Amino acid sequence: MLEINSRYNPKEVEEKRLKLWDKMKPFHATAKKSPKGAFTIMIPPPNVTGVLHMGHALNNTLQDILTRYKRMKGFDALWMPGTDHAGIATQNVVEKQIAKDGLTRDSLGREKFMERLWEWKKQNGDTIINQLHKLGSSCDWDRTRFTMDDNYSEAVKEVFVELYKRGLIYQGNYIINWCTRCETALSDEEAEHKDNNGNLWHIKYLFKDNPEEFVVVATTRPETMLGDTAVAVNPADERYTHLVGKTLILPLVNREIKIIADDMVDREFGSGAVKVTPAHDPNDFATARRHNLEFINIMHPNGLLNKNAGAFDGLDRFEARKRIVQALKEKGLLLKIDSHAHAIRRCYRCDTVVEPYLSKQWFVKMKPLADKAHAAFKMGKPRIQPKRWEKVYENWLVDIRDWCISRQIWWGHRIPVWYDTEGNPFVAKNEEEAKAQAKAKHGKDVPLKQDPDVLDTWFSSWLWPFATLGWPKENGDLKYFYPTATLFTAPEIIFFWVARMVMAGIEFMGEVPFEDVVLHGTVRDAKGRKMSKSLGNAIDPLEIIEEYGADALRFSMILNSGQDIYISKDKFEIGRNFANKLWNASRLVMMNTSPENRKADWNALHVIDLDITSRWILSRYQVALTEVSKAIEQYRYSEGINILYDFFWSTYCDWYLEMIKGKFADPATQQVASLVLRGVLKMLHPFVPFVTEEIYSQFKDQEIILTTEPWPVVEDEWRDKEADMAVGALIDITTGIRNIRAQWNIKPQDEVDCSFFAPSEKGLALLKANADIIKKLVRLGTLSFEIKERSVKNAASGIAGEIRYFIPLGGLIDLDKEKIRLQELITQQEKTASSIDARLSNEGFVKKAPPDVIDKERARMDDLRAKNSDLKKALASLV
């Protein structure tokens, strides 16, 4: 195939490799197979909300690169795949879906609705796994997990019950973030702040005993006044101190409320007097508790006002706002309206304005968990890259607030709590245990009802690193593969997920679940906008795979990955072209080498037999290998692939292959060309697994699973300074001659008659006539010419073919310019050295400066002087 097709066909090859991988299962990890130990990566489980997008493609490519690399390095590499049920998100999607048929979750009923959800999960979960698969992900597919698998649910229950026993889970009536559309509680993280241009309404509250006098309160949410039970002022505010304890009449409602004094009031804001609505504002809630105020809930869970709203009963909260403002205006109680920009919280799933709402929910007490995580972090666990996120992470741990974990939805893990008729909760892993507890309490069997609510999605996700390995059951895998090595994820979920996984890991496994956290950027379109369905700028990874191939997708993605990644469809051409280049270079080598030479190993090579070109490419190869390995270890994949791209395309193809084109008869050349190419294929394999494995197999005349082949070993003895310099000089000169040709304006049509490269009498004469100029441009050594009678197909590369044997050393330098430059540099450095010298002999400085500074300065001075002596030699050699 390689020899026949001059165009790489990704579709055909990728299908073939996938089939083979499915059959051979090379990605299956077994505990204790390798002496090197385990290397584990847990996939951030994609939500079953939808199918994979480009962000996932990036995230999973990063994971795959490292997993494949470590596997080749000899580790028992496990990459655990799976999906997340994504509670509210998925439920919302399915609700929208059934809404098309005029159905709601209530009309369908819990059981039927759950069936629809499971259908959706089955369909999307499969699609996601299939997409991951097509991307070339080397996941251990047999271990695929879902956050609502039966045994995973066991882990969730175990954790809930255990935390309850440890006093870290409690139930309470608090102001929480309430989404009136989803009709569920949200955690603080799920209620996102978004800027909003609202108004600040200034309302007059009249005194009961003197309706001529009033207090002005300012509010951004006038409708909540219906639930006011006090007006608060700062106790130190002279304007109001004499009024504290007086009674006001709440407008529109005509309820009597008192003026109270509380420190929470900011004297500078608004009028300095603030209405207190305990049931609809977290601040007011706290104030009310301090002052034993009444809590008046004015709203139904769906955002419509309830009978406590009196005349406004049944209105939507925003409609009520309008009407109330209108009513106040009519009564002359609205003093003024200021425009006021401030942030309001919105539901992270449906963007509905979140209502602070008083309700009974379950919470996790976070402080003890966060303190442990913080202590671990101070020990460097986990490390976070890029480093700047460390502070963000740490701040969150320090400023932790309790986590509201109950959700009034159906899709998720049912809260493992049962209530008796009096409402006493029994926390247990199953109903039997709960019944037993209830019996113990009441002395007889009593009817129990399970909590209708489910747990926050993240309450299951935070167990992912160990629940996927079978916890709470002890087994060899859990011990062997936990903790994991690296977590690749997006910065958005550092609090939602990363921090909480650390807490759960410490609490239940006694160890932080991963060593490194690598936070990568967001995939955006060419204009820098986030890719989203609603904007219509999303690129479907499957479409790219179909058109350009998965290798091209991966290659281009990584090549473009800086902080955020700006991607447009044409970016994938470079990946496709690269795969094709790889294919064709391999064809060239394939067609010019014998099977034996192709398979030759390092020990078949003897440096004495090798010409300078071979020694050079082997040397460059070693450098590339060292650098690429280092880049991968340091998570600098973009740099790694750049090194490979440059080495393979520029060095190997454009120079090396062109140089050896006439020399393929030499067995050593065949061996070197093959050896280096095979090494390149191995190094590229983590990045572009399909094409590399296909070519590698054809090279070896057998099916090779490249993923289980060993990573190339750095052989330092093949570093060859002499060859590097010699060929480096040759390349300089060749490039120089190309430049000269351009400068002299030698057109290709002229070359037919008088070219250097297809020599004729005329060409030879031209070359000789200009020998002095060329010589002048060459530093160190003499350029000699010998024009061979040889037709050269490609003039550009022909230059290299012709003169390479005759240039021992040197480079292209303008002699005069070079002299001046060197002289300047020497002068400058001598100046520095002298100034340091002076400083070092200054007694005051020596006394004051710490010893390491003095050592450093002295070393710097010596270094400069040494460098200068080298430079002087170089200058002398030019003259």
Next chain:
RNA sequence: GGACGGUUAGCUCAGUUGGUUAGAGCAGUUGAUUUACAUUCAACAGGUCGUAGGUUCGAGCCCUACACCGUCCACCA
């Protein structure tokens, strides 16, 4: 309001402790073809490194201020 990041060629980005002439890819221009590859090759052109100061023999890199863009956090009604 707080914290952080970015600003380098038309575009997307490298530039690791300050050190020779700031680099790539794409796009552009000009050329090449009995070719492994036109998904190719070569050459050219394109930069006051956001602005203003400072430290230094020397600054894209260090310091200060400012501007613009972006991200995260945040119970001022």
